[in-house]
Amino acid sequence: MELKLEVMIDDSKILISSQHAIVKILKSVKNIKDNELYILMKDRRFVKYVDNMNDLEDNNQYDKAIAIVMPYGISEDEMKDTLENNQAGSDVENEILAILDAFGYVMQKKEKRKPAKAQHRWSKEVSQIEFYVDARESKATVIWQKRNEMLLKAGATMMKEAPLNKDGSVGLSAKMGNTLREEHKDAFENFVTTKDIVLKSVNEIGLFLYFAGTNSWLELVDKDGKTIDEWTVVK
Structure with a gap:
């Protein structure tokens, strides 16, 4: 016009x-x-x-x-x-x-670009490595044995109680962690695993052991302190 x-x-x-x-x-x-x-x-x-x-x-x-x-x-x-x-x-x-x-004024808000989610790739080399967890009251040894299988070795120590939200409610991570524990209730006693457990992902490992609350890709480390993220992240 x-x-x-x-x-x-x-x-x-x-x-x-x-x-x-x-x-x-x-x-x-x-x-x-x-x-x-x-x-x-x-x-x-x-x-x-x-x-x-x-x-x-x-x-x-x-x-x-x-x-x-x-x-x-x-x-x-x-x-x-x-x-x-x-x-x-x-x-x-x-x-x-x-x-x-x-005059160059735009009414639409500038969309914030969401950071791309890191991708990780399993390999036969990684399947031979033992990774150790020492976080949030839990200790464990884990092997990423197959693409969709994380082996949690017997003798792992689990966090006893899930932290609650600030308002006292049970958060989503706590619910998911408790669901995983219920599915494998025959595999631990007094919050220590009595036999090997196979879970599907690094995130499930974190939920099962300590109800998440931290980046589990950085919590699993090899004997030299190299994280499972460093071993497997796709760059």
Whole structure:
């Protein structure tokens, strides 16, 4: 769309006006006006809306603020929906979107990239190595004997009781660990294993022995202190 803009700049703001819309780019929010919608931005991306001065936790959460003078007949919820979906019907909404786009402001939050989960590869060489656990009240010897088989040798010491959540509830790891223990209840006595147990993964080893709570790939180490992660991680 063709848009004719008037732009005024002073020390505290950039005031942009078109035929139907008025948008301000502020260095900081000094006060809240009832007829304006305030949006905090960081690196030209949406952070959050501000309804009152209490919403301003600190000045580090944003580097600019957008103030949109609310057009007659459009509610704040309608305006927010327009901005977040980048779709509008009325002339004034289209002009506001065009102004934000022209000045490079994006209403969609920048997605945080999730770190890739480490992958590990079994090998015949690894299957010949004994790994030792000494963590969270447990001690054990483990062999990754097949791709989906972790051999937990008899004589392993298990953590007796699962830690509870801060609110006193039983967490997911505790439930999973207790389920594994129930499945192999004939293989331990007084929290010491009386015969070899085959589990499916390093994570199951951690759940069975000490209810997880730590990265088990770093807890299983060989006689020289090299972790099972170092032996098997795919780089």
